[in-house]
């Protein structure tokens with residue numbers, strides 16, 4: 001498997017890297033990404049592929065289930081919050097997108113195991129950010145993908161609200177210099193839905209493929 005990665009690296013180095021050497025050299029001096037994209041660690045989510053972007057375009061923050069924790073100063077290890085702080089206050093990126101996806105293992109484990117998951121596990125503590133989402137799932141429809149799709153979209157709504165709890169984000173949104181969006185990507189059909197808030201969802205791309 002490592003050989004596969006190194007073979008891929010050789011193709012990249014002699015292909016894309018060689019063909020874009022000047023652009024990448026300029027990019028090394030300064031990055032000016034157009035979007036912060038908060039997405040899941042899931043191996044099937046490839047933002048640069050999905051949005052056809054180039055290095056330097058997206059400031060990507062990945063974590064389990066693409067969650068945004070609430071603003072808090074207790075504790076020391078706030079990886080997602082630190083990345084947001086850098087992207088917004090230093091790079092001054094003008095738009096944040098929370099990008100969720102179907103078949104999300106993090107949301108699935110939250111819904112199915114909310115009551116019995118080992119509450120000391122890292123995943124359980126992390127997923128507790130959106131604990132109320134588990135209660136939105138109809139216990140009689142846990143074999144239905146639509147149940148989990150709804151919970152994934154609700155979790156995006158929670159993250160959008162948590163973004164507004166960060167003073168450096170709220171002040172920019174209110175000043176009109178930063179916008180927040182929530183999207184839900186279907187890894188089976190390739191469709192993309194915009195999540196306006198927890199209750200209002202509209203399809204922006206390819207709903208017909210759903």
Ligand SMILES: [Zn+2]
Nearest residue numbers: 040042104105
């Ligand atoms: Zn996921």
